Amino acid sequence: xxxxxxxxxxxxxxxxxxxxxxxxxxxxxxxxxxxxxxxxxxxxxxxxxxxxxxxxxxxxxxxxxxxxxxxxxxxxxxxxxxxxxxxxxxxxxxxxxxxxxxxxxxxxxxxxxxxxxxxxxxxxxxxxxxxxxxxxxxxxxxxxxxxxxxxxxxxxxxxxxxxxxxxxxxxxxxxxxxxxxxxxxxxxxxxxxxxxxxxxxxxxxxxxxxxxxxxxxxxxxxxxxxxxxxxxxxxxxxxxxxxxxxxxxxxxxxxxxxxxxxxxxxxxxxxxxxxxxxxxxxxxxxxxxxxxxxxxxxxxxxxxxxxxxxxxxxxxxxxxxxxxxxxxxxxxxxxxxxxxxxxxxxxxxxxxxxxxxxxxxxxxxxxxxxxxxxxxxxxxxxxxxxxxxxxxxxxxxxxxxxxxxxxxxxxxxxxxxxxxxxxxxxxxxxxxxxxxxxxxxxxxxxxxxxxxxxxxxxxxxxxxxxxxx
Amino acid sequence: xxxxxxxxxxxxxxxxxxxxxxxxxxxxxxxxxxxxxxxxxxxxxxxxxxxxxxxxxxxxxxxxxxxxxxxxxxxxxxxxxxxxxxxxxxxxxxxxxxxxxxxxxxxxxxxxxxxxxxxxxxxxxxxxxxxxxxxxxxxxxxxxxxxxxxxxxxxxxxxxxxxxxxxxxxxxxxxxxxxxxxxxxxxxxxxxxxxxxxxxxxxxxxxxxxxxxxxxxxxxxxxxxxxxxxxxxxxxxxxxxxxxxxxxxxxxxxxxxxxxxxxxxxxxxxxxxxxxxxxxxxxxxxxxxxxxxxxxxxxxxxxxxxxxxxxxxxxxxxxxxxxxxxxxxxxxxxxxxxxxxxxxxxxxxxxxxxxxxxxxxxxxxxxxxxxxxxxxxxxxxxxxxxxxxxxxxxxxxxxxxxxxxxxxxxxxxxxxxxxxxxxxxxxxxxxxxxxxxxxxxxxxxxxxxxxxxxxxxxxxxxxxxxxxx
Numbered sequence: 001x002x003x004x005x006x007x008x009x010x011x012x013x014x015x016x017x018x019x020x021x022x023x024x025x026x027x028x029x030x031x032x033x034x035x036x037x038x039x040x041x042x043x044x045x046x047x048x049x050x051x052x053x054x055x056x057x058x059x060x061x062x063x064x065x066x067x068x069x070x071x072x073x074x075x076x077x078x079x080x081x082x083x084x085x086x087x088x089x090x091x092x093x094x095x096x097x098x099x100x101x102x103x104x105x106x107x108x109x110x111x112x113x114x115x116x117x118x119x120x121x122x123x124x125x126x127x128x129x130x131x132x133x134x135x136x137x138x139x140x141x142x143x144x145x146x147x148x149x150x151x152x153x154x155x156x157x158x159x160x161x162x163x164x165x166x167x168x169x170x171x172x173x174x175x176x177x178x179x180x181x182x183x184x185x186x187x188x189x190x191x192x193x194x195x196x197x198x199x200x201x202x203x204x205x206x207x208x209x210x211x212x213x214x215x216x217x218x219x220x221x222x223x224x225x226x227x228x229x230x231x232x233x234x235x236x237x238x239x240x241x242x243x244x245x246x247x248x249x250x251x252x253x254x255x256x257x258x259x260x261x262x263x264x265x266x267x268x269x270x271x272x273x274x275x276x277x278x279x280x281x282x283x284x285x286x287x288x289x290x291x292x293x294x295x296x297x298x299x300x301x302x303x304x305x306x307x308x309x310x311x312x313x314x315x316x317x318x319x320x321x322x323x324x325x326x327x328x329x330x331x332x333x334x335x336x337x338x339x340x341x342x343x344x345x346x347x348x349x350x351x352x353x354x355x356x357x358x359x360x361x362x363x364x365x366x367x368x369x370x371x372x373x374x375x376x377x378x379x380x381x382x383x384x385x386x387x388x389x390x391x392x393x394x395x396x397x398x399x400x401x402x403x404x405x406x407x408x409x410x411x412x413x414x415x416x417x418x419x420x421x422x423x424x425x426x427x428x429x430x431x432x433x434x435x436x437x438x439x440x441x442x443x444x445x446x447x448x449x450x451x452x453x454x455x456x457x458x459x460x461x462x463x464x465x466x467x468x469x
Numbered sequence: 470x471x472x473x474x475x476x477x478x479x480x481x482x483x484x485x486x487x488x489x490x491x492x493x494x495x496x497x498x499x500x501x502x503x504x505x506x507x508x509x510x511x512x513x514x515x516x517x518x519x520x521x522x523x524x525x526x527x528x529x530x531x532x533x534x535x536x537x538x539x540x541x542x543x544x545x546x547x548x549x550x551x552x553x554x555x556x557x558x559x560x561x562x563x564x565x566x567x568x569x570x571x572x573x574x575x576x577x578x579x580x581x582x583x584x585x586x587x588x589x590x591x592x593x594x595x596x597x598x599x600x601x602x603x604x605x606x607x608x609x610x611x612x613x614x615x616x617x618x619x620x621x622x623x624x625x626x627x628x629x630x631x632x633x634x635x636x637x638x639x640x641x642x643x644x645x646x647x648x649x650x651x652x653x654x655x656x657x658x659x660x661x662x663x664x665x666x667x668x669x670x671x672x673x674x675x676x677x678x679x680x681x682x683x684x685x686x687x688x689x690x691x692x693x694x695x696x697x698x699x700x701x702x703x704x705x706x707x708x709x710x711x712x713x714x715x716x717x718x719x720x721x722x723x724x725x726x727x728x729x730x731x732x733x734x735x736x737x738x739x740x741x742x743x744x745x746x747x748x749x750x751x752x753x754x755x756x757x758x759x760x761x762x763x764x765x766x767x768x769x770x771x772x773x774x775x776x777x778x779x780x781x782x783x784x785x786x787x788x789x790x791x792x793x794x795x796x797x798x799x800x801x802x803x804x805x806x807x808x809x810x811x812x813x814x815x816x817x818x819x820x821x822x823x824x825x826x827x828x829x830x831x832x833x834x835x836x837x838x839x840x841x842x843x844x845x846x847x848x849x850x851x852x853x854x855x856x857x858x859x860x861x862x863x864x865x866x867x868x869x870x871x872x873x874x875x876x877x878x879x880x881x882x883x884x885x886x887x888x889x890x891x892x893x894x895x896x897x898x899x900x901x902x903x904x905x906x907x908x909x910x911x912x913x914x915x916x917x918x919x920x921x922x923x924x925x926x927x928x929x930x931x932x933x934x935x936x937x938x
Contacts, residue, residue: 303894343891345898346707348893383894404877408878421891422811422812422892426774426776426816431813465881465934466882467878467881
């Protein structure tokens with residue numbers, strides 16, 4: 001359908017005129033790069049958020065940040081040597097700001113979207129100045145999103161529109177990431193990382209040759225939280241999803257998903273170091289020497305523990321989940337989303353993100369479960385102590401012996417207690433829950449570092465147990 | 470309600486006149502032993518099963534085994550010095566055999582029940598001969614069971630009847646285990662171990678002082694499959710359930726459950742060595758030096774693996790279970806009982822007993838899940854390779870460091886691959902799935918022995934990792 005690459009450039013790749021020139025050089029250096037998705041000029045989104053939040057607090061627009069933005073636009077258009085349209089852009093921003101804001105989130109989204117909108121138009125103009133035939137296509141024309149302002153998701157209705165807008169385009173298309181419009185035609189922004197998601201969606205729908213994700217690092221590292229962690233050269237979609245899901249940096253799950261579904265390889269690269277091989281995310285890869293591919297963690301979970309005699313022999317025991325999401329008036333987007341449900345013989349633990357684990361919800365759910373299972377409420381124990389989840393991911397763990405022992409050993413030697421474990425039969429990842437004493441994921445960090453050291457620095461446990469030579 | 474002990478004697482404790490005398494001596498040695506539940510004379514149940522199965526095959530009653538049984542009864546009544554009622558008992562058995570058997574399972578149950586019935590009456594008569602005031606109470610008068618012949622479960626309707634029959638009895642009550650009667654008044658047998666279950670039920674309903682379970686071993690061992698494994702002196706109900714559930718010897722889960730619910734301590738003892746302390750099963754116990762209490766395993770599971778992008782973020786993902794048990798015409802007793810459902814990021818594995826994992830059921834369930842999740846059937850992969858489950862149980866694992874590492878290490882050093890893991894937040898047990906090459910649980914046995922050696926013989930891994938001194 002589209003025999004070319006979809007290239008997405010992050011904000012840090014577009015932070016000033018020189019950087020935009022580098023990005024444009026990359027686009028023009030390959031005839032296959034005919035669809036470009038841009039984030040906002042680096043730093044601009046944060047400035048817009050501050051601007052609009054101050055306005056909502058003080059009920060007046062603050063001029064100083066407006067001047068900063070104006071200066072930035074001016075300096076970029078001068079640096080790029082394109083026509084100075086700063087006035088027009090600032091007027092457009094002013095118009096967005098002065099719209100009524102009875103729905104503050106909706107208002108914010110429209111203001112934030114200005115960043116990608118302006119960046120897209122600047123890039124288009126510069127590409128044309130360089131002799132290309134480029135056309136700006138506003139993402140609001142083709143990306144249909146839910147009306148969860150600030151947290152919108154892309155709806156399937158987008159597919160047809162993306163194909164109509166981009167399927168047979170002669171020009172280089174430059175489009176704004178991060179936002180779309182609702183079915184009612186109102187602008188709504190995706191969560192952070194939304195430009196990656198828009199890029200992934202377009203690449204997936206058009207079955208692009210490659211989805212190139214240009215950022216400011218040479219590659220994805222094995223562990224986000226370790227500064228000098230080794231790079232990942234290639235991983236599968238499933239591995240990437242397993243890491244992203246727990247907040248691994250660089251690419252969000254929603255950006256990977258459409259590429260996985262259409263089998264579009266993702267190539268994460270450095271705008272400022274384009275000769276580096278970067279990180280590939282593909283359907284299948286050859287096994288290498290490594291038992292694991294990467295490690296991610298995410299703090300902020302709690303558990304609701306249900307003690308029921310003979311639980312796992314009761315074929316209806318998971319029914320509770322159903323009830324939680326229907327009869328108690330909980331929507332299917334989940335007031336009480338159960339991310340994992342590890343079982344033993346007489347217990348089931350529901351692992352829930354902390355923000356949903358309020359006293360009120362817990363009490364309501366507890367009453368309901370007690371009723372349903374005909375057990376005393378005492379047998380349902382909420383545990384408000386924060387838990388961090390650690391996801392250890394790698395297709396290699398299937399083939400290498402003792403991976404689970406080495407991970408658990410590394411965690412144990414840090415004196416960190418494992419609260420729960422779940423590993424599905426796909427043997428692609430193991431998820432551990434560890435307790436934290438407060439909201440700082442101290443134990444998770446210790447555990448992740450220890451696991452990293454065991455698998456990528458020195459296999460102390462593997463050697464002590466003669467599992468590794 | 471009943472300030473006394475409920476004593477259950479297994480078949481091996483009642484295999485001949487001398488053994489019955491020993492059992493009676495135990496009963497009469499303590500005034501608190503006023504409710505007695507008996508299994509059939511050792512070996513008799515198997516003979517009855519063979520007798521009735523031969524009859525169903527050949528459509529005639531085989532006289533030789535009848536003569537064996539007659540000789541056995543005669544020798545026992547002579548040995549006990551009680552009146553010879555052999556004729557009456559053999560006639561009763563003959564009557565049961567000659568009833569019509571359009572429902573062979575129902576017919577079998579009635580024949581099998583004769584064993585406990587006869588044993589109960591013999592014991593009653595002998596106790597009376599010894600000067601006690603004993604009364605036989607047929608379990609069919611108070612144990613109400615489901616009509617799953619050969620596999621019946623005790624229904625709550627029993628509670629009232631047990632209280633009526635036994636609550637205020639003056640005499641020593643001797644009752645037959647193993648069977649009850651359905652709501653229609655027909656005899657139905659429980660699965661193997663059913664006398665333990667009847668004993669546990671009576672003890673629980675009457676809130677007995679102790680449920681004494683007399684058998685032919687000194688105590689429950691840490692591992693059933695290791696001949697000389699160390700004994701368990703005391704464990705909690707939860708620990709016992711965790712072991713029993715995976716086929717640990719001595720007591721079935723259904724026997725423990727009513728005692729757990731009424732907090733009746735269970736005392737497993739040896740009829741032939743009553744001075745030994747045996748094994749106590751209680752609500753709470755002090756922690757000791759041991760990180761784990763026991764290990765059990767059970768072969769014969771398969772897994773259905775469902776790959777769904779972003780599974781664990783979909784709050785409805787466990788809904789599938791509900792659908793399986795309602796819309797597809799599956800009864801709540803489970804044509805496809807999911808015992809565990811370990812998850813990772815994009816996979817959920819349903820762990821199912823092999824006997825339910827037929828081609829037909831799997832195909833039906835697969836179609837249904839594919840429809841429900843709107844995913845291709847290819848993303849739902851049945852794995853027919855046999856899996857054994859290993860349950861490592863112990864309240865000590867919460868307090869001791871590195872238990873999970875030592876278990877996984879022990880398994881890894883045997884070269885056995887861990888297929889899945891699930892550990893709930895109660896930290897009372899960890900369940901591992903390991904692949905087998907055929908129906909022999911070779912890998913599970915190797916793994917269980919290695920875990921036993923690590924925790925009870927020599928903590929090689931614990932020492933190598935400096936987790937144990």
